[in-house]
Amino acid sequence: MEKRLYICEFKVIGKADSVKEKLEEAKAQILEKRYGLRFSDKEVITLAIIIINENKDETHEAVREVAAIAEIGN
Secondary structure (H helix, E strand, C coil): CEEEEEEEEHHHEEEEEEEHHHHHHHHHHHHCCCCCCCCCCCCCEEEEEEEEEEEECEEEEEEEEEEEEEEEEC
């Protein structure tokens, strides 16, 4: 993408119950660190992505899924 720059902050969590908390943490980190602002000649699109990585146990198969994606305005 020549006109756009995508900045992604990934957070991997073990259980689905902390998705909202980690999404807010990722968004705050993007804003605090000002990711992408030095690339002023491109449209910067920042995304916070939360992935659940629940381990396999005797009753469930391993689960790895994207739980949340949020675009953050710069």
